[in-house]
Amino acid sequence: xxxxxxxxxxxxxxxxxxxxxxxxxxxxxxxxxxxxxxxxxxxxxxxxxxxxxxxxxxxxxxxxxxxxxxxxxxxxxxxxxxxxxxxxxxxxxxxxxxxxxxxxxxxxxxxxxxxxxxxxxxxxxxxxxxxxxxxxxxxxxxxxxxxxxxxxxxxxxxxxxxxxxxxxxxxxxxxxxxxxxxxxxxxxxxxxxxxxxxxxxxxxxxxxxxxxxxxxxxxxxxxxxxxxxxxxxxxxxxxxxxxxxxxxxxxxxxxxxxxxxxxxxxxxxxxxxxxxxxxxxxxxxxxxxxxxxxxxxxxxxxxxxxxxxxxxxxxxxxxxxxxxxxxxxxxxxxxxxxxxxxxxxxxxxxxxxxxxxxxxxxxxxxxxxxxxxxxxxxxxxxxxxxxxxxxxxxxxxxxxxxxxxxxxxxxxxxxxxxxxxxxxxxxxxxxxxxxxxxxxxxxxxxxxxxxxxxxxxxxxxxxxxxxxxxxxxxxxxxxxxxxxxxxxxxxxxxxxxxxxxxxxxxxxxxxxxxxxxxxxxxxxxxxxx
Numbered sequence: 001x002x003x004x005x006x007x008x009x010x011x012x013x014x015x016x017x018x019x020x021x022x023x024x025x026x027x028x029x030x031x032x033x034x035x036x037x038x039x040x041x042x043x044x045x046x047x048x049x050x051x052x053x054x055x056x057x058x059x060x061x062x063x064x065x066x067x068x069x070x071x072x073x074x075x076x077x078x079x080x081x082x083x084x085x086x087x088x089x090x091x092x093x094x095x096x097x098x099x100x101x102x103x104x105x106x107x108x109x110x111x112x113x114x115x116x117x118x119x120x121x122x123x124x125x126x127x128x129x130x131x132x133x134x135x136x137x138x139x140x141x142x143x144x145x146x147x148x149x150x151x152x153x154x155x156x157x158x159x160x161x162x163x164x165x166x167x168x169x170x171x172x173x174x175x176x177x178x179x180x181x182x183x184x185x186x187x188x189x190x191x192x193x194x195x196x197x198x199x200x201x202x203x204x205x206x207x208x209x210x211x212x213x214x215x216x217x218x219x220x221x222x223x224x225x226x227x228x229x230x231x232x233x234x235x236x237x238x239x240x241x242x243x244x245x246x247x248x249x250x251x252x253x254x255x256x257x258x259x260x261x262x263x264x265x266x267x268x269x270x271x272x273x274x275x276x277x278x279x280x281x282x283x284x285x286x287x288x289x290x291x292x293x294x295x296x297x298x299x300x301x302x303x304x305x306x307x308x309x310x311x312x313x314x315x316x317x318x319x320x321x322x323x324x325x326x327x328x329x330x331x332x333x334x335x336x337x338x339x340x341x342x343x344x345x346x347x348x349x350x351x352x353x354x355x356x357x358x359x360x361x362x363x364x365x366x367x368x369x370x371x372x373x374x375x376x377x378x379x380x381x382x383x384x385x386x387x388x389x390x391x392x393x394x395x396x397x398x399x400x401x402x403x404x405x406x407x408x409x410x411x412x413x414x415x416x417x418x419x420x421x422x423x424x425x426x427x428x429x430x431x432x433x434x435x436x437x438x439x440x441x442x443x444x445x446x447x448x449x450x451x452x453x454x455x456x457x458x459x460x461x462x463x464x465x466x467x468x469x470x471x472x473x474x475x476x477x478x479x480x481x482x483x484x485x486x487x488x489x490x491x492x493x494x495x496x497x498x499x500x501x502x503x504x505x506x507x508x509x510x511x512x513x514x515x516x517x518x519x520x521x522x523x524x525x526x527x528x529x
Contacts, residue, residue, distance in 0.1 A: 085211035
């Protein structure tokens with residue numbers, strides 16, 4: 001049973017470690033830059049570089065997929081060598097370079113030599129996210145001891161930081177990029193990332209040593225004639241070159257995802273079955289079940305940045321108070337809703353927990369998928385009600401983002417927290433990276449779905465091809481969500497929530513003190529054998 005064991009002498013702000021708010025603001029500025037760029041990327045590809053819609057969707061899907069593949073590498077290198085803090089700092093430096101390069105737009109078109117600078121900018125951003133994303137989330141988990149009831153609310157607060165940056169970034173960068181000039185929008189994103197790096201470096205003392213290298217002496221030992229720490233940084237730069245190639249050849253990304261995903265899952269299964277005890281074996285299996293739902297959720301959710309963004313631009317009445325709002329600015333709705341609803345959901349889970357009514361983590365995942373599907377069906381219903389050839393009322397764009405946001409709040413912050421609770425200490429960043437790898441698969445599949453809608457539209461196969469696809473994927477999400485809720489009690493058993501992890505780890509290491517009493521509501525090591 002969760003308690004609230006605040007360590008003696010811990011300096012807090014609003015009841016949480018001060019380090020949480022350093023991470024909050026660092027991640028806020030990083031998400032400002034990422035989501036600001038995301039809001040206009042599909043338009044930049046189509047309108048500036050003159051890619052077809054279908055090709056732009058594939059590039060967008062490959063880019064967002066690679067953004068979520070690289071955290072597996074960044075998580076492993078942090079776990080094994082440099083620690084989460086240095087990984088986050090290095091990732092932020094790469095991101096500043098990448099977003100800075102995005103501000104150089106050139107003349108546009110397929111023949112512009114600046115197109116290669118654009119590919120290089122994407123590569124720096126992708127590798128930067130790889131080092132930063134999984135590791136900054138892992139540090140949040142490290143700020144709290146096992147059984148601390150503040151952990152889930154902390155991730156919700158952290159998630160609000162993400163979305164505060166996303167809301168401001170999407171609105172500001174979209175306005176600057178679509179109304180004034182591309183370089184203005186991307187330049188603003190670069191400044192935001194620089195601010196994130198400054199906040200993280202300045203706030204290092206508040207992290208209280210969390211996320212440091214597991215073996216500081218190892219960092220100075222030579223690897224191929226170079227200190228290990230610098231070799232890790234060189235690996236990051238080599239990764240930039242590799243990604244520069246991959247982002248230009250999108251089909252390779254699909255094969256890479258399949259191969260990489262199979263290897264990681266096989267490694268986790270091998271480790272769970274042959275190297276871990278029953279508790280951690282079951283927890284890894286539960287984590288893999290939750291991770292397995294990620295591709296479906298994000299493939300549908302990420303239509304927001306691609307096909308839904310184009311749909312909003314071309315088929316929605318975007319006039320508000322006499323002003324035709326740039327389509328990219330609607331990307332901020334998701335983040336705004338999270339800022340408004342995040343505290344509500346944090347309060348709701350705690351209130352339900354006090355009454356013994358809180359849905360389990362897998363049940364929350366199922367509810368998230370149901371709401372995701374409902375969002376698409378509501379948009380389809382609104383478009384049909386408007387009639388063929390008429391623009392969809394903008395209220396239905398507000399509605400689909402509302403339902404998708406409620407679904408996201410049931411899945412994403414809850415899932416991030418679950419990964420830190422289910423993984424052994426030595427595998428936290430790897431499991432977090434695997435979580436983002438599954439998100440990568442979803443983003444890539446999302447690009448294929450968007451490409452299919454564009455291809456149908458080009459062939460004139462149907463009057464409303466996008467809506468036909470949205471209706472199909474809406475029902476699929478609802479069906480899967482209901483099935484997940486049905487099996488959630490079985491998955492919850494695998495999570496062993498009644499086991500005191502710290503005491504169990506000490507027992508496995510032979511450090512359990514003789515005669516130490518077990519906490520109420522937990523099972524002893526003997527009972528688990």
